[in-house]
């Protein structure tokens with residue numbers, strides 16, 4: 001006789017806000033499940049003689065109520081939903097039996113067959129909750145969940161909205177160049193944009209993945225006419241936003257680190273256009289890191305200072321106090337300083353930094369073309385000339401430069 005396949009579970013979304021949920025056992029299972037129950041607004045009671053430090057912290061923060069005792073008859077019947085996850089099989093069985101009698105939906109961490117409910121693998125993207133059940137293969141559920149959530153986030157899984165989305169303007173920090181180093185939010189907004197105004201620096205590769213209807217504008221090529229280049233970019237943002245388009249201003253690193261992001265936000269605000277700012281991974285930290293240089297290291301540098309080197313120290317337009325920087329012991333990170341590095345090194349030495357202070361230049365960090373040149377304050381100007389170092393490069397000055405276990409060994413590539 002043919003065996004009957006088990007009927008599939010019936011998926012449902014429980015609206016737990018303000019409703020009592022009981023969790024038996026304060027171990028790893030509770031630690032994993034409690035945040036989502038709390039996020040759903042459930043009124044959670046944990047019954048357990050002990051708990052992991054994270055679960056204990058949730059109780060201390062008032063997110064859950066913790067009763068420090070073992071399961072007792074009556075705990076389950078009072079709840080809409082129960083998670084049974086103690087290490088005591090016999091207690092779990094009794095709790096399950098109570099759940100059956102009181103018709104409380106009950107998840108069993110130790111015995112899926114004895115459960116009346118299963119927890120799907122869940123994820124969220126842009127207001128969509130994805131929940132996957134495969135029966136008896138939780139790894140597959142997680143893999144399918146990851147594929148769907150990732151696809152929704154990066155736009156590769158088209159999910160048209162029937163309710164029209166309001167157009168938006170976002171200043172997005174794209175990170176230092178490697179397309180993997182943009183934030184999840186930044187990537188999602190890119191996938192939703194109608195127009196992208198992009199800088200030369202940042203994750204240009206991501207632009208290739210966009211659907212053909214998306215208009216990509218190179219910020220460097222916006223004609224400025226009677227405006228300054230920045231004003232022309234501001235105007236382009238305003239004009240596209242006023243046409244009702246969703247506009248992303250994609251910038252290298254973080255929008256507010258030497259990125260003129262605030263000027264753009266102010267121009268939009270003056271035009272009455274709200275904008276979202278999505279932080280990005282700044283090259284000032286990530287590019288040294290990608291070349292194996294920590295900007296701080298215990299016992300070596302307790303501070304790091306990020307400065308712009310786009311004007312030379314003696315230039316009256318410079319707002320940087322190089323004499324004060326020379327007196328600091330910590331790490332100096334100079335952006336936009338390749339052309340002026342000779343004058344910068346000379347100023348630091350003149351104000352007291354040792355000429356032998358290590359310096360590294362990391363050109364085109366996090367991209368396939370990344371390279372690192374090592375020098376000292378005394379030799380850096382000559383090394384930059386000899387090695388033909390070109391912008392973009394991050395310059396790191398300080399003892400952290402020689403801190404890597406073996407500075408000739410680049411960090412392993414990302415998996």
Ligand SMILES: C[S@@+](CC[C@H](N)C(=O)[O-])C[C@H]1O[C@@H](n2cnc3c(N)ncnc32)[C@H](O)[C@@H]1O
Pocket residue numbers: 176177201202252253254255256257258259281282283284287334335336337362363364365366367391392393394395
């Ligand atoms: C106008 S600033 C913008 C900085 C950006 N907002 C950030 O947070 O990284 C440009 C400078 O950042 C540095 N830079 C940006 N990306 C870089 C990269 N991938 N490799 C090396 N330097 C980079 C260089 O010093 C470059 O001249």
